[in-house]
Structure formats: C-alpha cells, structure tokens
Amino acid sequence: MKKLLSKILLFLLPLLIIVATAELLLRQMPNEYKLKKNLLEKHAQSTELLCLGSSHSYYNINPVYFNIPAFNAAHSSQTLNYDWFLLRKYHDSFINLRYILLPISYQSLFEKLDDAAESWRIKNYKLYYNIHENNYLPYNFEVLSMAPRFNISRLVNYYCRQQYSPGVNELGYATSYQSTVKNDLEKMGREAAARNYFKNNNHFKENLGYLQKIINWATERKIQVILFTSPAVESYRQNRDTNQVNQSYKVIEQLVKNNPLVSYHNFIDSPDFTADDFYDGDHLNEIGAKKFTFTLNDLIKK
Amino acid sequence: MLFNSLHFLVFLPVVFLLYWQLASKKLQYQHLLLLAAGYYFYGCWDPRFLLLLFFSTALDYFSGKQIAAAATKTSKRTWLWISIGINVGFLGFFKYYNFFIESFATLLGSWSLHTDPWLLNIILPVGISFYTFHGLSYVLDIYHERIQPTTNFLQYAVFISFFPLLVAGPIERANHLLPQLSTTQQFNTAKMKDGLRQILWGFFKKIVIADSCAAYVNMAFNDPAAFNGSSLALAVFFFAMQIYGDFSGYSDIAIGTARLFGFDVKKNFAYPYFSRDIAEFWRRWHISLSTWFRDYVYIPLGGSRGSRWLSIRNIFIIFLLSGFWHGANVTFIIWGGLHAVYFLPLFLFNTNRQHMHIVAEGKAWPGIKDAAKILITFLLVCFAWIFFRANNLQEAGVFIQQMFSASLFEMPDRSMLPLSVFVMIGLFLLIEWKGRQHLYAIEKMCLQYTIYIRWAWYYAILAAIIYFSGQGQSFIYFQF
Numbered sequence: 060m061k062k063l064l065s066k067i068l069l070f071l072l073p074l075l076i077i078v079a080t081a082e083l084l085l086r087q088m089p090n091e092y093k094l095k096k097n098l099l100e101k102h103a104q105s106t107e108l109l110c111l112g113s114s115h116s117y118y119n120i121n122p123v124y125f126n127i128p129a130f131n132a133a134h135s136s137q138t139l140n141y142d143w144f145l146l147r148k149y150h151d152s153f154i155n156l157r158y159i160l161l162p163i164s165y166q167s168l169f170e171k172l173d174d175a176a177e178s179w180r181i182k183n184y185k186l187y188y189n190i191h192e193n194n195y196l197p198y199n200f201e202v203l204s205m206a207p208r209f210n211i212s213r214l215v216n217y218y219c220r221q222q223y224s225p226g227v228n229e230l231g232y233a234t235s236y237q238s239t240v241k242n243d244l245e246k247m248g249r250e251a252a253a254r255n256y257f258k259n260n261n262h263f264k265e266n267l268g269y270l271q272k273i274i275n276w277a278t279e280r281k282i283q284v285i286l287f288t289s290p291a292v293e294s295y296r297q298n299r300d301t302n303q304v305n306q307s308y309k310v311i312e313q314l315v316k317n318n319p320l321v322s323y324h325n326f327i328d329s330p331d332f333t334a335d336d337f338y339d340g341d342h343l344n345e346i347g348a349k350k351f352t353f354t355l356n357d358l359i360k361k
Numbered sequence: 362m363l364f365n366s367l368h369f370l371v372f373l374p375v376v377f378l379l380y381w382q383l384a385s386k387k388l389q390y391q392h393l394l395l396l397a398a399g400y401y402f403y404g405c406w407d408p409r410f411l412l413l414l415f416f417s418t419a420l421d422y423f424s425g426k427q428i429a430a431a432a433t434k435t436s437k438r439t440w441l442w443i444s445i446g447i448n449v450g451f452l453g454f455f456k457y458y459n460f461f462i463e464s465f466a467t468l469l470g471s472w473s474l475h476t477d478p479w480l481l482n483i484i485l486p487v488g489i490s491f492y493t494f495h496g497l498s499y500v501l502d503i504y505h506e507r508i509q510p511t512t513n514f515l516q517y518a519v520f521i522s523f524f525p526l527l528v529a530g531p532i533e534r535a536n537h538l539l540p541q542l543s544t545t546q547q548f549n550t551a552k553m554k555d556g557l558r559q560i561l562w563g564f565f566k567k568i569v570i571a572d573s574c575a576a577y578v579n580m581a582f583n584d585p586a587a588f589n590g591s592s593l594a595l596a597v598f599f600f601a602m603q604i605y606g607d608f609s610g611y612s613d614i615a616i617g618t619a620r621l622f623g624f625d626v627k628k629n630f631a632y633p634y635f636s637r638d639i640a641e642f643w644r645r646w647h648i649s650l651s652t653w654f655r656d657y658v659y660i661p662l663g664g665s666r667g668s669r670w671l672s673i674r675n676i677f678i679i680f681l682l683s684g685f686w687h688g689a690n691v692t693f694i695i696w697g698g699l700h701a702v703y704f705l706p707l708f709l710f711n712t713n714r715q716h717m718h719i720v721a722e723g724k725a726w727p728g729i730k731d732a733a734k735i736l737i738t739f740l741l742v743c744f745a746w747i748f749f750r751a752n753n754l755q756e757a758g759v760f761i762q763q764m765f766s767a768s769l770f771e772m773p774d775r776s777m778l779p780l781s782v783f784v785m786i787g788l789f790l791l792i793e794w795k796g797r798q799h800l801y802a803i804e805k806m807c808l809q810y811t812i813y814i815r816w817a818w819y820y821a822i823l824a825a826i827i828y829f830s831g832q833g834q835s836f837i838y839f840q841f
Contacts, residue, residue: 060381060382067557070816074823207828207830
C-alpha cells in the first residue's frame with residue numbers, strides 16, 4: 060500500500076504545485092475588492108457620505124459629483140449582511156460620517172449573497188477585506204471559489220495578455236458601464252426582473268435585521284440614513300412581482316415612520332432618466348450616474 | 362455528500378487509509394468502519410432519515426431470518442409480504458403519496474366533485490429506491506431458497522449501507538456482495554489501480570460530458586418555444602449524453618470506489634448507445650434495475666412462459682413499473698410505456714435475443730447494417746427521453762410539437778452549438794467505442810505503454826475534468 064500511496068502522491072504532486080502557484084498568482088492580481096478596500100481605508104476618516112449596497116449603488120453613484128467628501132463602498136451583488144459587516148469593520152474609521160446612502164432594490168430584502176448565484180464573491184470579502192462571516196472552506200481560496208476555467212481565463216488575460224482594467228475610480232465608483240455600449244434595454248430589463256424575483260422570503264426577516272442594525276448604528280451617531288430605489292427601465296418595472304414589491308414598500312414605510320433619521324426616495328420611474336442614461340435594464344451608464352448623483356446631491360443639500 | 366465535492370475528496374482518503382491501516386487485520390473492524398462510513402455518508406444528506414435506513418435494515422434482516430426459519434410455506438409467505446409491504450409502503454409513502462392524492466383529486470374533479478387534496482410536504486429520503494430494492498432482493502432470495510440468511514447483523518447492515526452504492530446504486534444482490542463481506546479483504550494493488558482508473562473515467566463522464574450538456578438541455582426544456590426544431594433535437598441529443606454521462610459516470614465512481622475497498626460490484630452500464638435494438642439497449646442500460654425487475658417481478662409473474670397475451674401483459678407491467686420507479690409523474694410512465702411498445706415487436710417476432718454480444722466484436726468499425734440499427738435504436742431512445750426529461754405531459758407535448766415543426770430542417774440556434782462540448786462528446790464516443798469490449802472504456806487503455814505515456818493519458822483526462830468542473834450540477838439519479 061505504501062508503494063501505491065507514494066505513486067499517487069507523485070502523480071498528484073505536479074497538480075498540487077500548479078494549484079498552489081495558481082492560488083499565489085491569483086491573489087497577486089489586482090482586483091476590484093482589493094483596490095476598493097485600500098481606497099476605503101484611505102478615505103474612511105474624511106468621508107462624510109458613505110454609499111453602501113449592491114450594483115445599484117456601485118454603478119449608479121459617482122461620489123466625485125457630491126459637494127461633500129463621499130465614498131462608494133458598494134459592490135456587485137453585495138447584500139445587506141455584507142453592508143453591515145463592512146460598516147461594522149470600519150466603524151471606528153468613519154469619524155466624520157454624516158450620511159449613509161443605501162439602495163433598497165426589488166431584491167434587497169429577499170436576497171442573501173451566501174445563497175446567491177454569485178456567492179463566489181464571498182471569497183473576496185474573506186481574502187481581501189478579512190471579513191470571515193461565512194465558514195465555507197473553499198471561500199478561503201481563489202482556486203476553489205470559482206470554476207477552474209474562469210480562473211485560467213483570469214490568469215491568461217492578466218499575465219499573458221496584460222489585460223486588466225480596475226474599473227474603479229478613486230472614490231470607489233465603477234467606471235465600466237459606458238454610454239458607448241448600446242444594450243437591448245427592454246430585453247435586459249425583463250431578464251433583470253426575472254432574475255431578481257424570489258419565490259420565497261426565507262431571508263426577509265434576517266435582511267430586515269441587518270437593515271435595522273445599520274439604522275441603529277447610524278442613529279446612535281446621529282448619521283442620516285437615506286434609503287433609495289434607483290432608476291430602472293419600464294420593462295424592469297413592469298415585470299416585477301407585485302407581492303415582492305409591496306412587501307418591500309411596507310417595510311420601508313415602517314422604517315421611515317419609526318426612525319426620524321431615516322428617509323426613503325423612490326427614483327425607479329423618475330422621468331428625468333431616459334434610455335440614453337441606462338447601460339442595461341437596471342443600471343445607469345456614466346451619464347446617468349452623473350445625473351443621479353447630482354439628484355442625490357440636491358436631496359442632501361435640502 | 363456528492364461524489365464530486367470537496368467533502369468526499371477528504372472523506373474517501375480518510376476512510377480508505379483507516380480501512381487498510383487499522384482495519385486490515387480483522388473483519389469486524391473492517392465492517393464497523395464501513396458501517397460508520399456508510400451512516401456518516403448518508404447522514405450528510407439528511408440525518409433525519411438515518412433511522413429509516415436502520416429500520417429498513419433491521420426489518421429485512423429479521424424478516425430474512427423468519428422466512429428461513431418458518432416451517433410452512435404460508436408462514437414464509439407471510440413474513441415475505443410483511444417485509445415487502447412495509448418496505449414498499451415506506452417507498453410508496455415518501456415517493457408517491459402526493460402523486461396519488463393529486464391524481465385522485467383530479468379524477469374527482471373530472472366528475473365535478475371538487476376537493477382540497479390533503480397534500481403533505483414530504484421530503485424524499487435520498488437513495489430510498491435503491492436501498493429498499495437491496496433489502497427486497499435479500500428477502501426474496503431467501504424466500505426462493507437461493508441464499509441462506511446471514512446470522513451476522515453487522516455484515517448485513519454493511520451490505521445495505523455500503524456507501525459507494527447507498528444513494529444511487531448499482532442495486533447489488535445479496536448473493537454477490539454478502540459472500541465478499543464474509544471474508545477479510547486483502548489489499549490488492551492492481552485492484553486499487555483499476556478502481557482509481559474507473560473513478561477517473563466516471564468523473565470525466567459526469568463533469569466533462571454530463572454537466573457540460575446540462576446547461577443546453579435546461580435552456581431548451583425550460584423554454585422550447587424560444588428555439589427552433591433543430592435546436593430542440595440537439596437538446597434531446599445533449600440530454601441523451603447528459604443522462605448517460607451522469608448515471609453511468611456515477612456507477613463508474615461507485616464501482617471504482619467499491620474496488621478500493623476490495624469489493625467487486627456488478628457493472629451497471631455496458632455501452633447502451635451502441636445497441637442495435639431496444640432489447641439489447643435494455644441489456645446494457647441500468648442493468649442492475651432491469652435485471653432486478655426481471656428476476657423479482659417478470660419471472661414470478663410467469664415471464665414469457667405462459668400464453669402470448671400473458672407475456673405481453675408481463676412486458677408492459679415491467680416497463681411501466683420501471684418508469685414508475687423513477688418517479689411520481691405520468692411522464693415516467695409514458696417513457697416506460699414507449700419502451701414497452703418498442704420492445705413488443707422484437708418479442709413477437711422472436712428477435713429480442715438477436716444481439717447478445719457487443720457490436721462489431723473484434724472489428725474496428727460496425728458494418729452499414731449495424732450502424733443503421735444503432736442509429737435507429739438511438740433515435741427511438743432519444744424520443745422517449747423527451748418524456749423522461751419533461752416536467753409534465755403538457756411540456757413534453759409542446760416540446761415535441763415544436764421539435765417536429767418545419768423548423769426541424771433549419772440551422773440550429775447558435776447558442777446550441779458549443780464547439781468545445783461537441784469536441785468532448787466526439788472524443789468521448791470514440792473512446793467508448795474503442796473500449797466497448799471492456800468493463801469501462803479506459804480499463805485497458807495505454808496499459809501496454811510506459812508509465813510516462815500512461816500518466817500523460819491520465820493527466821489529459823484529469824485536465825479536462827478540472828477545466829470543465831464548477832458547473833454545479835447534481836447527479837440526476839439522486840432524485841430517484
């Protein structure tokens with residue numbers, strides 16, 4: 060048996076070396092989470108307005124256009140639990156914070172990253188933000204978090220083709236959704252609505268809990284929490300499930316009623332945004348993001 | 362715990378090392394370890410059903426002893442039916458309760474008698490169809506005096522809970538596995554290597570072939586109206602590859618894993634898509650289930666010994682039962698019925714035992730006649746797969762209608778033409794063809810070459826597995 064085991068180990072040795080090397084190379088690569096973590100730590104103390112949330116914040120709000128120092132700490136598919144974990148991790152650094160901007164989208168109260176299709180993103184929080192709320196072992200490794208062919212593609216693109224764009228500006232806004240790209244907004248709006256529909260509300264109570272924690276933390280420090288729903292195209296709005304929408308609105312209404320420092324603003328069907336402002340069914344391009352940021356800026360000034 | 366999971370990747374080596382290092386000297390230690398491993402493996406799925414597994418084990422062990430000890434045929438039959446009744450009762454309840462209640466409610470509804478069906482939120486215990494049949498084969502073999510009951514409960518418990526076979530077969534027979542369990546297994550390097558090779562090939566079938574096809578199958582079956590006829594035909598082909606890769610891949614992993622512990626488990630698939638008629642297909646597809654139904658249902662019913670009509674009745678019973686075994690859905694029954702219809706002409710014209718050896722035995726390629734037979738058989742099987750895959754009869758109808766429209770002769774949709782998948786399927790079928798005379802395709806491949814070439818060959822398979830992994834598809838037969 061010892062001879063067989065030695066042969067097996069010898070056979071697997073090159074594979075283990077390749078995997079270890081791939082892990083090292085993947086961790087060395089720049090990525091949006093690593094970059095934003097460094098930027099957040101750089102700007103945290105001066106930040107007066109913090110944007111949290113999912114891609115509806117990440118791509119829709121460009122802090123450059125605020126009159127006060129602001130930072131966009133949102134990430135794609137970032138759910139309320141990770142909003143809270145980020146806030147909790149850096150709470151000592153936000154010494155000048157006065158506002159928190161948090162999107163409450165169609166799916167916000169129903170989705171949890173840990174169960175979502177993009178749960179692989181949890182490895183970024185573990186590896187680069189050092190947030191270890193999820194105990195699933197593979198998320199401690201780059202090579203085990205994503206399908207190998209995606210990692211191979213990442214390695215080839217970066218190390219061989221030198222193709223990488225951070226896609227994030229100095230204040231954390233995602234710069235990749237450009238107006239030069241023309242997508243089928245109607246089709247993508249329908250698809251986004253379908254993708255964000257949840258048959259059950261297993262995470263509803265838990266998400267409400269995290270939202271309340273954020274609000275409580277902010278209230279203790281007299282920080283205003285501005286909840287909002289960002290603009291979306293008509294096909295997205297029309298294809299949302301009424302029950303899911305109404306459940307969210309009901310909760311928001313209660314939160315605003317019970318918390319004097321919490322306000323809610325619904326921009327989902329704002330006439331100020333036209334097709335030229337959208338990148339896809341529920342995200343703005345750089346023109347739309349500028350417009351939306353100015354809108355939010357005016358709101359804050361009032 | 363899935364075979365293609367990190368958990369299993371850690372579990373298997375630990376059990377393997379403990380088995381051969383600590384337990385190798387004493388049979389009892391080997392059994393205790395395998396029992397613990399089996400219950401842990403099953404408990405990872407749902408610990409609530411460990412009690413059910415234990416109860417089923419104890420019931421059949423006790424029934425077997427009673428049947429053997431019974432003085433009269435009547436007593437034997439009583440104990441047999443107690444065992445069958447309780448086992449099938451549990452299976453029926455967990456698997457078919459809601460189906461029957463809903464069907465009954467629908468029937469009442471058609472007579473304008475409306476009722477709220479008392480449906481239960483029943484979780485199907487994983488593997489129940491498989492370990493129930495393991496246990497039933499034991500009591501039935503004792504009843505027919507083919508075997509003597511074992512007096513060792515631990516040995517019997519290991520037979521039922523043997524983890525490689527526990528959740529999706531192959532359905533082993535007591536007279537094949539129990540004798541192996543009664544002797545201390547000795548480490549055999551050649552057997553281990555063979556087991557590892559079969560496991561490797563099983564993972565290739567599952568991850569590279571089955572999981573790659575799954576995405577396209579799901580796309581087409583979820584929204585057939587969005588695709589033209591030729592795209593849907595391609596989707597059916599992909600499903601044929603998916604279910605074969607998935608199920609035979611699982612069987613290869615199970616058989617290979619069993620070999621790592623020194624046990625020989627009977628093969629479950631023998632290159633069914635190279636069959637020249639439906640009778641041959643059913644001698645090569647899910648062999649452990651089809652032989653189980655043959656030995657314990659078809660033959661006791663009279664088989665083909667009685668009149669023509671009796672034989673036809675028995676054929677339909679077997680195929681419909683096979684369909685029903687797969688799940689509580691009319692589509693599975695239609696699938697089984699279709700195969701009965703395919704089989705019938707062969708039986709009536711006495712040609713069902715025409716092709717007993719593998720096609721083109723000793724030759725490189727089949728003749729034109731054999732190639733045509735293989736193609737026709739494959740097309741018939743694929744048509745039946747539509748019902749197997751569809752969620753309900755209506756969906757199957759829509760799918761078939763769309764597939765057999767004029768758009769069947771158009772170019773398939775681009776989204777259904779993944780080059781890498783076609784290349785892999787092509788290579789896979791070629792390897793399967795080349796290795797069709799062996800237990801599994803790569804059993805003897807490259808063994809005549811040096812270790813460097815052999816290892817290069819294994820690395821190529823492993824590289825494909827790694828590259829295509831991460832598609833997150835579970836094994837299809839776990840739902841049965």
